Amino acid sequence: MTHVHVPGAPPTRRDRAAAAARALGRRKRRLHAALARFVARQPDRRLERLVGPIVTRMLPFVLRTKFRPAYAVDFDRMDIDACILLNLMRDPGGRRDEFEITLEGRRSRVRRRSPGGRRPDATLTLRLADLVRMLVAATDPLRLASVGRVAMAGDTFLLVRFAAMFGQPTRSVL
Amino acid sequence: MAATTRTKGEATTASSMRSFVEALREAGELVTVEREVDWNLELGAIARRCYETGAPAPLFTHVRDARPGFRALGAPMGVSRRPGRELARIALALGLPASARAREIVEALVAARRRPPIAPVVVDSGPCKQNVWRGDEVDLTSLPVPLLHAGDGGRYLNTLGMVVTRTPDRRWTSWAVARLQLVDERRASYAIAPFQHTGRVFKEWRRHGEDMPVAVAMGVPPIALYAASMPLPERMDEVGYAGAFQGAPLETVRCESLELEVPADCELVLEGRVSLEEHALEGPFGDYMGYVSPPGAAPMPVYTVEAVTFRDEPIYPFSCSGEPADETHTVWGVATAAEAVHLLRERGVPVTAGWLPFAAANGWLAVTVPEGWRTHEPDAQAFCRIVGDVVFGAKLSGTINTVIVCEDDVDPSDVGELVWAVDGRRNGTVTFGGKLGWAFSPYTRPDPGNFPGGWQGTAEVWNLLPPVGVTRPPRTRFEDNYPAAVKDRVRRHWRQDGLAAD
Numbered sequence: 001m002t003h004v005h006v007p008g009a010p011p012t013r014r015d016r017a018a019a020a021a022r023a024l025g026r027r028k029r030r031l032h033a034a035l036a037r038f039v040a041r042q043p044d045r046r047l048e049r050l051v052g053p054i055v056t057r058m059l060p061f062v063l064r065t066k067f068r069p070a071y072a073v074d075f076d077r078m079d080i081d082a083c084i085l086l087n088l089m090r091d092p093g094g095r096r097d098e099f100e101i102t103l104e105g106r107r108s109r110v111r112r113r114s115p116g117g118r119r120p121d122a123t124l125t126l127r128l129a130d131l132v133r134m135l136v137a138a139t140d141p142l143r144l145a146s147v148g149r150v151a152m153a154g155d156t157f158l159l160v161r162f163a164a165m166f167g168q169p170t171r172s173v174l
Numbered sequence: 175m176a177a178t179t180r181t182k183g184e185a186t187t188a189s190s191m192r193s194f195v196e197a198l199r200e201a202g203e204l205v206t207v208e209r210e211v212d213w214n215l216e217l218g219a220i221a222r223r224c225y226e227t228g229a230p231a232p233l234f235t236h237v238r239d240a241r242p243g244f245r246a247l248g249a250p251m252g253v254s255r256r257p258g259r260e261l262a263r264i265a266l267a268l269g270l271p272a273s274a275r276a277r278e279i280v281e282a283l284v285a286a287r288r289r290p291p292i293a294p295v296v297v298d299s300g301p302c303k304q305n306v307w308r309g310d311e312v313d314l315t316s317l318p319v320p321l322l323h324a325g326d327g328g329r330y331l332n333t334l335g336m337v338v339t340r341t342p343d344r345r346w347t348s349w350a351v352a353r354l355q356l357v358d359e360r361r362a363s364y365a366i367a368p369f370q371h372t373g374r375v376f377k378e379w380r381r382h383g384e385d386m387p388v389a390v391a392m393g394v395p396p397i398a399l400y401a402a403s404m405p406l407p408e409r410m411d412e413v414g415y416a417g418a419f420q421g422a423p424l425e426t427v428r429c430e431s432l433e434l435e436v437p438a439d440c441e442l443v444l445e446g447r448v449s450l451e452e453h454a455l456e457g458p459f460g461d462y463m464g465y466v467s468p469p470g471a472a473p474m475p476v477y478t479v480e481a482v483t484f485r486d487e488p489i490y491p492f493s494c495s496g497e498p499a500d501e502t503h504t505v506w507g508v509a510t511a512a513e514a515v516h517l518l519r520e521r522g523v524p525v526t527a528g529w530l531p532f533a534a535a536n537g538w539l540a541v542t543v544p545e546g547w548r549t550h551e552p553d554a555q556a557f558c559r560i561v562g563d564v565v566f567g568a569k570l571s572g573t574i575n576t577v578i579v580c581e582d583d584v585d586p587s588d589v590g591e592l593v594w595a596v597d598g599r600r601n602g603t604v605t606f607g608g609k610l611g612w613a614f615s616p617y618t619r620p621d622p623g624n625f626p627g628g629w630q631g632t633a634e635v636w637n638l639l640p641p642v643g644v645t646r647p648p649r650t651r652f653e654d655n656y657p658a659a660v661k662d663r664v665r666r667h668w669r670q671d672g673l674a675a676d
Contacts, residue, residue, distance in 0.1 A: 074368075074377075075368035075369055075373070075377075142468070142470055142472055143470055145455070145470075145471070145472065145473045146455060146470035146471040146472070152453050152473050153451050153452070153453065154450070154451055155380060155450070156366070156453065156473065156474065156475055157368045157373070157377070159473075
């Protein structure tokens with residue numbers, strides 16, 4: 001039902017409730033943006049040293065809990081059956097963490113890549129620091145791609161769905 | 175659609191780019207620009223100003239850095255500044271008299287849609303085979319490829335050429351108009367959207383495990399460009415529609431390096447493959463809604479060109495899209511209006527005319543209905559719901575956010591009259607949610623990574639029809655209101671009263 005505003009009329013209880021909800025939303029967005037700004041300002045090395053080990057250890061769990069089965073469908077709404085390889089780089093020439101994300105029947109499995117794993121349909125390669133920035137929406141995949149900080153190979157349509165499937169913000173809050 | 179072999183026939187303005195160009199010149203709708211023009215923004219700026227002022231289409235004979243002999247044609251289907259002949263270039267593109275009005279143009283396209291498709295004929299050779307580059311000879315930077323807008327991600331190789339793809343099982347050949355951004359001498363990034371027909375063909379090639387063969391035909395017969403822009407149902411070959419339009423098979427010729435055919439009478443053909451693996455950045459781009467968007471570039475599949483064929487002194491057509499009206503409105507928009515009229519009539523909805531007013535940048539579809547429309551559905555609101563179901567349930571609705579339904583005393587191509595009717599007659603709105611399509615406004619922040627949520631929006635049908643028991647009062651317009659004798663006298667004395675334009 002449409003709410004009709006009468007010009008000059010005093011605010012109703014409904015108007016006041018809506019204003020309170022908007023204020024709460026603004027506070028949450030400000031807090032989120034403050035965290036994102038803090039993370040965005042950190043150099044790659046410091047970010048990787050501070051939270052890198054925790055992120056790589058927790059990543060499979062985080063991605064599994066954030067997974068949204070309803071989004072694991074392709075553009076014809078058919079279940080996605082695919083494997084995405086996520087390469088997380090640290091310093092150039094330094095450590096590399098490889099994760100294999102398997103999607104099948106609206107289920108996901110995330111684990112460290114082992115030799116002889118499934119041939120990936122798409123590969124995402126980026127710095128661990130940029131992944132952390134993406135997780136807090138300090139940046140977004142398209143922004144990283146447009147400045148050459150993420151390398152993509154394979155199924156374009158699968159890659160553009162990655163963030164939405166794993167409940168990640170698809171654009172920065174900054 | 176199976177093709178047979180035949181010899182070449184006679185060219186018309188709809189079936190040949192060169193005939194169309196000559197017709198434009200004869201009608202005063204084309205000028206030749208012989209001075210050197212820079213591909214770096216100058217070509218785009220001239221074309222843009224032509225659209226905005228209604229100036230003739232410019233044919234450039236000397237583009238900086240382009241190989242001698244290559245010509246570029248801007249704004250070929252722009253709107254003319256000549257009163258009463260605003261749609262002359264669109265009409266000529268379809269083989270109609272330059273004086274044709276919106277309704278005649280749409281009806282010509284609708285009539286062809288009702289006829290059975292006519293399969294193409296493959297001829298042995300065509301003008302586009304006069305010159306061939308293969309492998310390392312290919313140099314896309316030697317074509318007059320423009321940087322169209324300040325803020326574009328790069329030079330756009332294709333804006334008005336026709337992209338030909340075919341499914342691996344060879345059962346569906348799709349024609350489309352898609353943008354390609356130059357990467358280097360042999361490569362371009364190809365903007366593919368998954369819900370477009372080319373995206374669906376690409377998906378089948380991915381499943382097949384091979385790079386997708388793609389031919390880009392430029393300077394094609396104008397009817398081929400309209401067919402490629404028409405939102406036909408999936409798996410319907412556009413080439414058959416083009417044949418139905420001209421009443422004879424379209425002549426095609428086989429590519430040098432691909433199992434694809436292109437119109438024999440075209441200016442230039444790129445032959446290559448779209449990679450399943452490799453990506454390059456594409457965008458931003460000044461697009462038909464009038465903004466340079468999105469804010470950044472996006473990775474898109476890479477198209478690598480293996481061969482180029484072209485006729486002597488080829489004409490390379492381009493469109494500098496932006497605020498209306500350019501070819502995205504006069505070709506795509508007009509073809510979309512025709513498909514809407516066809517689908518509505520096919521479902522039994524009485525429709526007099528349909529048009530996408532250029533000013534709304536393909537966002538509005540105006541549909542007029544005859545006096546007896548209530549025989550289909552007596553209730554105006556229910557009638558509008560039926561119209562919305564047909565339009566928003568079809569492929570054509572990608573850009574349309576508003577359908578306006580009104581009686582046919584209003585000319586849907588007259589924006590002033592339409593806005594007057596919208597304000598004075600709006601009697602209700604039917605809202606449709608969850609419609610997939612392009613973002614309507616730069617402020618809605620579409621979220622392309624989030625499908626389908628980020629691609630969904632609401633759309634509306636505006637009901638301008640009278641409620642039951644209400645009739646329209648007499649209009650005050652000169653043409654409608656005054657007795658014939660009075661109108662005759664006024665017209666007779668118009669010049670002598672000093673009221674006629676010079």
